[in-house]
Amino acid sequence: MSETYPDDLRYNKEHDWARLSEDEATLGITWHAQDALGEVVHFEPPQVGSEISTGESYGEIESVKAVSDLISPLSGEILEVNGSVADAPELINAKPYESGWLVRIRMSDPTEIDALLDAKTYEAWVADQ
Amino acid sequence: MSELLHTPLFERHSSIDARFVDFGGWQLPVQFVSIVDEHRAVRNSAGVFDVSHMGRFDVSGSGAHEFLQGRLSNDLDRIGPGEAQYTLLTNEAGGVVDDLIAYRRADDTYLLVVNAANREVDLGSLGDIVADHSDDSGMLAVQGPEALSRLGIEIERLHWREDEVLGVSCLIAGTGYTGEQGCELICASGDLVTLWEAIVSRGVKPCGLGARDTLRLEVCYPLHGQDISDERDPYSAGLGWAVASTKTFTGSDALAAARERGPHEKLVAFVMREKGIPRAGMSLVNRGTVTSGAYSPSLDVGIGLAYVPVGDAETGQEIVVDIRGRHRRGLIVDMPIYRSPKEH
Numbered sequence: 356m357s358e359t360y361p362d363d364l365r366y367n368k369e370h371d372w373a374r375l376s377e378d379e380a381t382l383g384i385t386w387h388a389q390d391a392l393g394e395v396v397h398f399e400p401p402q403v404g405s406e407i408s409t410g411e412s413y414g415e416i417e418s419v420k421a422v423s424d425l426i427s428p429l430s431g432e433i434l435e436v437n438g439s440v441a442d443a444p445e446l447i448n449a450k451p452y453e454s455g456w457l458v459r460i461r462m463s464d465p466t467e468i469d470a471l472l473d474a475k476t477y478e479a480w481v482a483d484q
Numbered sequence: 485m486s487e488l489l490h491t492p493l494f495e496r497h498s499s500i501d502a503r504f505v506d507f508g509g510w511q512l513p514v515q516f517v518s519i520v521d522e523h524r525a526v527r528n529s530a531g532v533f534d535v536s537h538m539g540r541f542d543v544s545g546s547g548a549h550e551f552l553q554g555r556l557s558n559d560l561d562r563i564g565p566g567e568a569q570y571t572l573l574t575n576e577a578g579g580v581v582d583d584l585i586a587y588r589r590a591d592d593t594y595l596l597v598v599n600a601a602n603r604e605v606d607l608g609s610l611g612d613i614v615a616d617h618s619d620d621s622g623m624l625a626v627q628g629p630e631a632l633s634r635l636g637i638e639i640e641r642l643h644w645r646e647d648e649v650l651g652v653s654c655l656i657a658g659t660g661y662t663g664e665q666g667c668e669l670i671c672a673s674g675d676l677v678t679l680w681e682a683i684v685s686r687g688v689k690p691c692g693l694g695a696r697d698t699l700r701l702e703v704c705y706p707l708h709g710q711d712i713s714d715e716r717d718p719y720s721a722g723l724g725w726a727v728a729s730t731k732t733f734t735g736s737d738a739l740a741a742a743r744e745r746g747p748h749e750k751l752v753a754f755v756m757r758e759k760g761i762p763r764a765g766m767s768l769v770n771r772g773t774v775t776s777g778a779y780s781p782s783l784d785v786g787i788g789l790a791y792v793p794v795g796d797a798e799t800g801q802e803i804v805v806d807i808r809g810r811h812r813r814g815l816i817v818d819m820p821i822y823r824s825p826k827e828h
Contacts, residue, residue, distance in 0.1 A: 393503070393694075394520045396779040397761050397786075399810075415808070417761045419519040419779045420505075420694050422808075441759075 358386050361452055365468060366477035369426035372452065375468065380429050383456040384416070384447065387481045392418040395444040400436040401458065407431060409467050414457065416447065429467050431460035491536035492622055492676045505693060508601030510537040513692040522695035523781040526662050527824065530628035531691035532683050535668070536676065538623055539603035542615040544593040551613055552594060556586060557718065557739070559728035563588050568642045568659055572718055572726055573598075573606060578738035579714035580721070582606050583706065585659055587644050595655070597623070597668075599708050622676030624669045626683060627699075629824070631666035634686040639667050650682035661696065663703030664824055698778050701787060702822035704753050710764050711751060711775045711789050720747040720791065722819070750797040751775070753819045756786035760812040762805045763788075769804035769811055771796060777805075782822045786814070 364372040370388035374381040389395060397417040407413035412424035413433075437456050440446050447455040462468075472480065488511040497504075497513045505514035513534070515522060525531040543552060553560055558571035565588050573581040582602040587595040596614075598606045607614055632638060635649055637656060644657035655670040671679050684690055697707070706712045712721045719727075719742055727739055749772075756762065762777030768790055777788035790803065801816045 393515060394518060397759060399760070417779070419698060419781070420514065422761070422763070 356386070356450070358390070359452075360385065360474040360478045360481075362474045364452065364474060365428065365471035366474065367426065367428040367471060368477075368480060369428075370481075371426055371428045373428045373468075373471065374456075378462050378465065379434065379459060380431065380462055381456050381459050382413075382425075382428065383451055384425065385477070385481075386451055388423075389448045389451050389455075392416065392423060393420065394418055395447040398440050398444045398447070398457065400441060401433050403433050403436055405433050406463070407433060407460065409464075416444070425457065428471055429460065429462055430464050431462040433458055434461055435459040489537070491534055492673050493534045493536070493680055496677055496680070497534070502690075502692065507693055508537065508599070510600055512537060513690075514694045515692040516690045519692070519694035519698065520781045522689060522691040523698050525689035526628045526664055526691060526695065526699055527782060528629070530626065530631040530634050530666070530688045531695065532680065532688045533625040533627070533691050533693075533696055534622075534676075534680065535625050536622040536673075537600040539596075539598040539600060539606065539616065539618045540621050540623065540670065541596040541598065541606070541610070542594070542617055543596060543610070543613055544589075544615075545613065546592060548592040548594060548613065552586065553731060554733050555610060557727045557733060557735070558586075559731060560586060560588065560594075565590050566643055566645060568644055568657055570726055572723065573609060574718070574733070574735035574739065575714055576735055576738060578717040578735040578742050580708065580712045580716065580718055580723075581609055581714050583708050583712060583723075583726075585657075587655075587657060595670075601709060620673050621670055622673045622679075623671075624676070624679060624683065625660050625662075625666065625696075626669065626688060627660045627662040627664045627666035628688075629665055631664070631688070634688050635667070635683065637667070641665075650679065650686070652679040652682065654679070661705050662699040663705070663820065663822070664699075697776075698781055701776050701778050701789065702780055702782055702820065703824075704789065704819040704821060706751070706789070707776060716791075717742045717747070719743055720749050721751045747794060749791045750794050751789055752792055752797050752816045753821045754788055754790060754803050754814040754816050755780075755783065755821060756805070756812060756814040758812040758814070760805070760807040760810065761786040762807065762814070767806045768792065769806055772803065774805060780822065787821050788814075792816075
């Protein structure tokens, strides 16, 4: 796929996105992040039920050459880990915003959403890097 | 921090958006499009690597053969003009200063191809007899089961000759570091871009250092600075076959003693049995250190090389890698980890 940043998502500067749905959010990494990493070959997920915090690592993804921390854009409890991605991490490269999602959380502080970037702001920020 | 060095192909690589990495003072392409695709091209058909960063030294003149016999670990009397040999430059303590290929041109004329990061150290160690031609020449590795047929040439493994390749005058050598058939080509630096373009136009895939590392690791070829170093002797690394016991050279006394004693630690290959990718510098929970680790595109699993105590080095033995605090199991396997079905 080509470079895209869907309008319905919110972003942080560590290249993670959040799709919001009432008090839940689905998290993943952006097109830019997967492109910079190259082929993702391993996803180290958090435990379901564990608490994650904004700005902190909630897991790791590895490409052939390097490992990267996943920096959470929101705080909350892990409700679900995408098992398909754990088995086939290349989904993160192929469909970073759809079947390549990583975790689903219940937000503990929805006001954190206000600090996230919208698609246009994130895209402009990436272009500046 | 000194400025990074570039090969004559840098402008071309930049213009097609290759990803670059710093390696031994050089800025080199780590991938053109995909490490995994480039790796598979070399395993299944053919790929080309710009390896111009490697050092190329001429050693010639009366006494050159005797001089190198006194400095390099392998026995140069085993090869004649037109042949090449893997050998080691060792220090007085028997540590490996560098690993290199010696190409014999004539009785007293050699070409040495050394690791980029060790070029200055090797020059200092070998002295004035060496003429450094690294900057006025370029070097490509064309590797894979179809590499030679795509170029329309034949060359025997560990042999070399001077000839034209796709219209460019080259030294053609039956060498490489991927475990596949193929060749390495040395030409004048001014011809390098022409040669690269001609090779790529034959359907040979441009490959970066990322694939070069996964390819060499699957076949367990050591990388100097990681798997071998001036602080370890060749026997620990399983490179005793490249150490002649019948001649005197720098470090030969220390190496004779080391052979007698036997190594305390041994370099072993391992394959992960649980998820996670081992990386250089990680510890083994049951004693030992990972010196190279990566994802293996051929096997779709984490693989690596590690030094372990000799008593723990048996094939089939379980190892446990500390992957950033997580303990993940693997098994010691015979080398090579991967063997090309087309290479015997």
